[in-house]
Amino acid sequence: MTNGPLVPAYGAGSLPDLSPSLLAALGLDVPNPLGLPPAERTCVFLVDGLGAELLAAHASAAPFLASLLGGSRTLNAGFPATTVTSLCSLGTGAPPGEHGMVGLTLAVPGTGRLFNCLSWSGLPMDPLEWQPAETVYQRAAAAGVEAVYVAPAAFEGTGLTGAVFRGVRYAAAETADDRVARVLAELRRPRAHVTVYYGDLDAMGHMTGWGSAEWLEQLAVVDAMAERIAAGLPPGSALYVTADHGMVNASEKLDAEATPELAHGVEMLGGEARARHVYAREGAAGEVLAAWREALRGRAWVVSRQEAVESGWFGPRVRTAWLGRIGDVIAVPYTDLAITAPSIHRIEALFTGYHGSMTPFEQNIPLLEVSTR
Numbered sequence: 001m002t003n004g005p006l007v008p009a010y011g012a013g014s015l016p017d018l019s020p021s022l023l024a025a026l027g028l029d030v031p032n033p034l035g036l037p038p039a040e041r042t043c044v045f046l047v048d049g050l051g052a053e054l055l056a057a058h059a060s061a062a063p064f065l066a067s068l069l070g071g072s073r074t075l076n077a078g079f080p081a082t083t084v085t086s087l088c089s090l091g092t093g094a095p096p097g098e099h100g101m102v103g104l105t106l107a108v109p110g111t112g113r114l115f116n117c118l119s120w121s122g123l124p125m126d127p128l129e130w131q132p133a134e135t136v137y138q139r140a141a142a143a144g145v146e147a148v149y150v151a152p153a154a155f156e157g158t159g160l161t162g163a164v165f166r167g168v169r170y171a172a173a174e175t176a177d178d179r180v181a182r183v184l185a186e187l188r189r190p191r192a193h194v195t196v197y198y199g200d201l202d203a204m205g206h207m208t209g210w211g212s213a214e215w216l217e218q219l220a221v222v223d224a225m226a227e228r229i230a231a232g233l234p235p236g237s238a239l240y241v242t243a244d245h246g247m248v249n250a251s252e253k254l255d256a257e258a259t260p261e262l263a264h265g266v267e268m269l270g271g272e273a274r275a276r277h278v279y280a281r282e283g284a285a286g287e288v289l290a291a292w293r294e295a296l297r298g299r300a301w302v303v304s305r306q307e308a309v310e311s312g313w314f315g316p317r318v319r320t321a322w323l324g325r326i327g328d329v330i331a332v333p334y335t336d337l338a339i340t341a342p343s344i345h346r347i348e349a350l351f352t353g354y355h356g357s358m359t360p361f362e363q364n365i366p367l368l369e370v371s372t373r
Contacts, residue, residue, distance in 0.1 A: 005301050005332065005358035008076035010095045010315045015077050015086055015365065018044070018242065019093040019136040025238065026191060028143050034073075039373055040236030041187050044195040045229060046090070047222050048083060049202030049355070051246020052364040054210050061216045062223035064230070065241065068368040077245045079313045080104070080275030080332075081355050081362040083202070084117040084160060086244035090195075091164035092133045095315025099133050100322040101163070102314055104356075105270040105344060107279050109324030114270050114344065120159030127162035137167030140193055148186045150179050150196040168195075176225050184232040196229075198222060202247070205353035209249040212352075230370040241368040245355045248274070248362060250338040252299075253349065257341050261295050264288075270327060273338035273348055274356030277327030285328040292329050300333040301358070313358070332357045 008014045017033040024032035025039045052074045059066035078089050078096055080103055088101035096102045101117055108115050108123055115122040115130075137147035149165050153172035161170070173182040179196050186194045201218040208214045226241050233239055256262045256269055256276065265284035271277035280288040285304070293302040303311070305326045309318045318326070331339055334357060340349040355362045 005313070005334070006076065006360055006363045007312055007358065008078045008095075008363060010078070010312070013073070013075050014089075014095070015075055015242070015244070016089040016093055016095050016315075018075065018240070018367070019090055022193065022240070023136060023140055023143075023145070026140070026145055026193060028139070028145070030139070034367075036238070037373065039238040039371070040190070041192045041234060041238070042194070043183060043187060043229065043233070043237065043239045044090075045226055045239065045241045046195060046197050047201055047241065047243050048197070048199040049205050049210070049245065049247050049353075050222065050241075050243035050366065051210075051361055052366040053361045054246055055219075055366055058211065058216060058219060061219045064223050064227040065366075065368060068241070068370065069366070072366055072368045074364050075242065075367050076363045077243070077365050078315075079358055080271065081245035081357065082272060082275065083244050087160070088131060088164045090244075091135045091137065092131075093136045094133060097309070097314035097316070097318035097322065099131055100319065100325065101131060102318075102322060102325055103270060103275060103277050104272040106277065106325040107268060107270055107327075112267070114268055118160060125159060127159050127166075130159075131163035135164065135166045137165060139167075141167050145191045145193050146189060147193045148195070150182045150186070150194060176221055180225055180228045180232075183229055187232075187234055187237060198225065205247045206351045207353075209352035210247045211249070226368075233370065233372045235372050237372045239370040241366065243365040246362045246364060247353045247355045248336055248357075248359065249353050250351070251336040253338045253340055255342060255349070256339050257343055259295065261291050264291060269341040269344060271330070272345070272354075272356050273340050273351070274333055274354045274362065276331040276339045276341075278329035278331060280328040289329045292331055296331060296333070299335045299337050300331050300339070302329065302331045304329060334359055
């Protein structure tokens with residue numbers, strides 16, 4: 001790839017821009033960077049792993065969603081293109097450099113330990129301490145708009161939910177049918193703002209690869225859910241179907257822990273296979289950067305923390321408090337390479353599909369609209 005990384009269009013066409021635009025559509029006095037028109041009720045159908053490029057490649061498996069592509073737009077997920085970062089960007093309306101969820105597995109400065117932001121494990125962590133920014137749902141509630149989050153009960157009360165969905169009323173629903181029914185019931189309320197999450201497409205992509213028969217079956221489920229929600233929208237409503245990231249299938253895997261030139265001088269490996277945070281031993285950052293650049297030449301963008309921050313990967317600015325969470329070196333593959341670290345994520349090394357990088361297949365997400373305004 002010769003064009004360089006797809007740096008997200010923060011402030012003009014990225015996932016963090018969606019939430020404030022939705023609040024503006026509901027009548028709150030906040031910026032509307034996406035220019036969304038007014039609505040009495042809004043619904044976000046958040047499909048984990050539904051990349052815009054992936055949907056376009058398999059439009060025939062999702063005829064309803066495909067019918068919306070003509071007038072749609074494409075957003076960028078944000079960096080890294082991963083669930084924890086994107087959920088927090090959606091939940092706060094802020095880029096990663098502002099909210100601090102700058103990767104899946106991050107160093108906790110001063111501890112010499114890693115923290116997994118998805119499983120909320122590695123160290124005991126107060127969600128309000130790890131992610132202190134006010135959420136858009138808290139802002140909505142203060143303005144008299146009730147925000148509802150429809151998702152499986154297993155996610156209620158988790159650390160991640162506490163960090164990114166503060167201010168919502170959690171509405172547990174398990175099956176696809178249950179979630180559709182709950183969404184439509186919640187949308188009957190005036191000035192409702194409902195978000196419904198579906199994660200099985202991403203899970204299947206990880207295990208069998210995007211485009212597999214099993215993945216296509218999940219895409220058909222997503223398509224049917226979207227069609228049913230759209231058909232049941234009350235007057236004055238707007239439905240937006242979007243995603244947290246896309247995906248690539250790995251044709252090559254490299255175990256960074258078992259590769260001497262990648263292990264030398266490294267204290268910890270964080271991030272994930274397509275957005276690897278490399279934490280160097282004291283005084284070894286320059287040496288590690290040079291070694292990783294040489295070893296991954298022609299396969300990955302390898303930059304220092306300073307280069308990533310100055311290039312706007314995490315947004316226009318990164319709060320000083322979050323700098324220590326970012327690796328001394330960041331390795332971001334642009335070929336179909338996965339940089340694995342089995343000791344910190346054994347299952348990840350067995351995946352077929354991955355995400356996190358700044359390729360179009362991982363960054364580009366759809367924003368599809370159905371309106372009864």
